[in-house]
Amino acid sequence: MQVEIITIGDEILIGQIIDTNSAWIAQQLNAIGIHVKQVSSVADYPADIIVALTLASGRADVVLVTGGLGPTKDDVTKQTLAAYFDCGLRRDAKVLAHVESIFARSARPMLEINRRQADVLDKCDVLFNEMGTAPGMWVSHKGKTYIIMPGVPFEMKHIMLERVIPRLKQFEDRKPLWHHTILTGGIGESYLAEKIADIEAALPHHIHLAYLPKPGIVRLRLSATGGDLNALKAETTTIVQQIKQRIGIHFLAGEDTSLEQLIRDFMQQRGLLLATAESCTGGNIAKLITALPGSSSMFEGSAVTYSNAMKMKLLDVKQETLDSHGAVSEQTVREMALGAQRNFKVDYAIAVSGIAGPDGGTPEKPVGLVWIAVAGKTQVAAHGYLFGHDRAINIDRSSMAALFMLWQILNAEHK
Structure with missing residues (x-):
């Protein structure tokens, strides 16, 4: 129909x-x-x-x-x-x-x-x-x-x-239809498609794979039609397992959810606390987390430290660090993350500092350069990214990259 x-x-x-x-x-x-x-x-x-x-x-x-x-x-x-x-x-x-x-x-x-x-x-x-x-x-x-x-x-x-x-429901020409969604992160749509090309090519004619990308995240939706709903569910579950094994750490969930929801649930279940220290993202990461019901059980707060003075006052970033390396640097975001972790008294902290654009860049530090750090129980991980010139997209990509880094550390430290 x-x-x-x-x-x-x-x-x-x-x-x-x-x-x-x-x-x-x-x-x-x-x-x-x-x-x-x-x-x-x-x-x-x-x-x-x-x-x-x-x-x-x-x-x-x-x-x-x-x-x-x-x-x-x-x-x-x-x-x-x-x-x-x-x-x-x-x-x-x-x-x-x-x-x-x-x-x-x-x-x-x-x-x-x-x-x-x-x-x-x-x-x-x-x-x-x-x-x-x-x-x-x-x-x-x-x-x-x-x-x-x-x-x-x-x-x-x-x-x-x-x-x-x-x-x-009384119409007789309805067909059972089943959607199975996979959430992936930290991998672009084209790279993901290349990685699972043979799995997609082998799909039976009644199962279709769709790519649903957004900054930092790609959802895969398997849509299956046929005569038996339970059989469709079993078929798509098998395919989901194949994709999970193929893409490894980029597989986040075999359901239609969000990365921030996965993090909330993971930290709630283990009694862990999170804080954020944000510069170029302007509190967007905190907004994503606190938009979820129940986030108060795992989220302590956020410091939006846009100026260098606030980075020093609220997060204990050293003056010499800013003078030597600048606000957008690995050294600064490491100190931001540790300062947030210490001052908010939390288990994990995210720090972000970058040049969101569309201006403000230099040849050494162009528009789209973002440094992210995550302080965990046993390590502080930091990574630099070079995104594009669109301010809104850079904020979204930075937020999702930060959450993905946190997700990786959470899983590494709680195996």
């Missing part, structure tokens, strides 16, 4: 809001063995909506539409759908009573524009919306299924879970 999702709204196309609906819908459909073939976004213009529906009907068996069901003039979805399906609109008594009750509870006057929320397509099954005033609609037209829902996320999710998913 092929599905297409169409989101309607100028606010999506101009970047005013992010289309989170499509991602959530795709996750729910994947979980019940339904494949999303395409996602499209169109403006609140009848002609554009009709073109999108026409194209989708040629590609998919089921078309899900969200957005444009409000009561104002810019919400044109219902009228456009009536033209597309060549049918009229009717006022649904149950929906109208629901809308009236909402206005009665809030003691607000109800206008004709509000009553129009109860207007639905003549040929639809109403998908009742207890969470709002705009109902969903289920339409069968020329052998295709169209599911129309409001764009408000919590209303759409309610209709999907309560009304749509149960009906879609």
